[in-house]
Amino acid sequence: MISPLMKQYLILQYPGHNRVYYNLADRLALSELHLAVERFSVVCTNLDIVLLKGVRYLSFTAEHALSSDDFAILHRLSFVFVLFELKKVEDREMLLPLDRVAYEYLDAKISSLLKYPGKTNELFTKMMINVALLSSNFSFSDPITLLDPVAGRGTTLYAASVYGFSSYGIELDPKSAHESALFFKQYLQTEKIKHKQEKKQVAGSSRSDATYMEHFQYAKNKIEAAQPSTAKKLGLVCGDTKEAARYFKSEQFHLIVGDLPYGIFHGNGGKKTGKSKTRNPSALITDCLAGWKKVLKKGGCIVLAWNSFLVSRMELATLFEQNGYGVLHSAPYDGFEHMVDRSIKRDIIVAKKI
Ligand SMILES: C[S@@+](CC[C@H](N)C(=O)[O-])C[C@H]1O[C@@H](n2cnc3c(N)ncnc32)[C@H](O)[C@@H]1O
Known part of the structure; x- marks a missing residue:
C-alpha cells in the first residue's frame, strides 16, 4: 500500500567532462546508492535508473522524508549533481529541486x-572513497x-582532503x-590556506637508505593550522608500498583506497606510451597485503581498482582471504566492473579488516 508519507527522489547524474565515464557510470552509481541507503534513517526501496522526458535519473522511494543526515550522505555520492523530489500536482508530475548540502573542506576543483x-x-576516485567509507564501521563525521x-x-x-x-x-x-x-603546496598558497610543510624521514638509518615524506599540516585558520589536533594532514612518501608498515604506525588508517598500476599509460588518442613497473x-x-593490514584499523576497509583482464576477481579475493581480510562479494559489490577501453576492464575489490 502506498503511504501518503512516502517520497520519491530523483537524482540527476553529474555530467562531468568525461562522456565515456558518464555513459558507463549509471550502473556504478546505482551500486554506490545501494550502499548509501543502508546508512539512511529511512527505509528506501525501488532503487533504479529511469528515463523521464528523455533524461536519465537515478530514482528511489523512501518510506518518509529523508533526514538532514541522510541528505548529507546523499550529496557526497560521486554521481549526484541535482537532487529532486518527484511531486504529483493535479495529476501532473513535477520535479522539485532540493537544497544542496555543502560538505567540502577544500574546493572539489x-x-x-x-x-x-x-x-x-x-x-x-570519489566513488571508491565513498564505497570504502560506507562499507567500513566508520562514518563521514569521524x-x-x-x-x-x-x-x-x-x-x-x-x-x-575535499x-x-x-x-x-x-x-x-x-x-x-x-x-x-x-x-599541493602551490594549491595551498594560491588558496591562501594556512599550512606548514616539513620533510620527514620515515624509514632508513642512514642518509643513503632514508625514505622521506613530504608532510603538510593545514587548516582554514591560523589557530587550527598550528594545532596537530585540529589541523588536517596530507603526506606523500616517495617509497615502496611493500614497506607501508615501516612508514606508518599500526592501525593508523580508517581507509585504504588506490588504483593499482595497469601496466599501460594512456596518451592522447589512446596510444600506449609507456609501461609502469x-x-x-x-x-x-x-607482497603488500600483510603490511597494509597492519596499518589499517579494525573495521576499516580497503578498496582497490584493478584491470580484471589481468587477474580475476576470484584470484584477488583469495589473496585477501588468505591474509585474513573479509572480502565483500555479494550485491552491490558485484556491480562495479566496467570497460575503460579495449585493454582495460576496471573493477574494484572491497575488503574489511575484521
Ligand atoms: C594507476 S597509477 C595511480 C594513479 C593515481 N590514482 C593518480 O590519479 O595519479 C598506479 C601508481 O602506482 C605506482 N606504483 C607501482 N608500484 C608501486 C610500488 N611498489 N609502490 C608504490 N607505488 C607504486 C605507479 O608508479 C603509479 O603511479
Whole structure:
C-alpha cells in the first residue's frame, strides 16, 4: 500500500567532462546508492535508473522524508549533481529541486586541476572513497585518515582532503611524488590556506637508505593550522608500498583506497606510451597485503581498482582471504566492473579488516 508519507527522489547524474565515464557510470552509481541507503534513517526501496522526458535519473522511494543526515550522505555520492523530489500536482508530475548540502573542506576543483596520462578519473576516485567509507564501521563525521598505497600524483589524496579527511600516499616514482607535493603546496598558497610543510624521514638509518615524506599540516585558520589536533594532514612518501608498515604506525588508517598500476599509460588518442613497473597486480598485492593490514584499523576497509583482464576477481579475493581480510562479494559489490577501453576492464575489490 502506498503511504501518503512516502517520497520519491530523483537524482540527476553529474555530467562531468568525461562522456565515456558518464555513459558507463549509471550502473556504478546505482551500486554506490545501494550502499548509501543502508546508512539512511529511512527505509528506501525501488532503487533504479529511469528515463523521464528523455533524461536519465537515478530514482528511489523512501518510506518518509529523508533526514538532514541522510541528505548529507546523499550529496557526497560521486554521481549526484541535482537532487529532486518527484511531486504529483493535479495529476501532473513535477520535479522539485532540493537544497544542496555543502560538505567540502577544500574546493572539489583540486581533484580536477591536474591533467596527465595515467590519472585516475576523479569521480571514480570519489566513488571508491565513498564505497570504502560506507562499507567500513566508520562514518563521514569521524576524523578519517586515509592511505593511498599507489598514490600516483595524488588524485585520491585530494579527493579525501575535499571531505576534510587527512590523507597519506606512497608512490614509487620520485617524479610523480615530487610533482604531487609541489602541486599541493602551490594549491595551498594560491588558496591562501594556512599550512606548514616539513620533510620527514620515515624509514632508513642512514642518509643513503632514508625514505622521506613530504608532510603538510593545514587548516582554514591560523589557530587550527598550528594545532596537530585540529589541523588536517596530507603526506606523500616517495617509497615502496611493500614497506607501508615501516612508514606508518599500526592501525593508523580508517581507509585504504588506490588504483593499482595497469601496466599501460594512456596518451592522447589512446596510444600506449609507456609501461609502469608492475603489469600483473597480484604479484604486487601478495607482497603488500600483510603490511597494509597492519596499518589499517579494525573495521576499516580497503578498496582497490584493478584491470580484471589481468587477474580475476576470484584470484584477488583469495589473496585477501588468505591474509585474513573479509572480502565483500555479494550485491552491490558485484556491480562495479566496467570497460575503460579495449585493454582495460576496471573493477574494484572491497575488503574489511575484521
Ligand atoms: C594507476 S597509477 C595511480 C594513479 C593515481 N590514482 C593518480 O590519479 O595519479 C598506479 C601508481 O602506482 C605506482 N606504483 C607501482 N608500484 C608501486 C610500488 N611498489 N609502490 C608504490 N607505488 C607504486 C605507479 O608508479 C603509479 O603511479
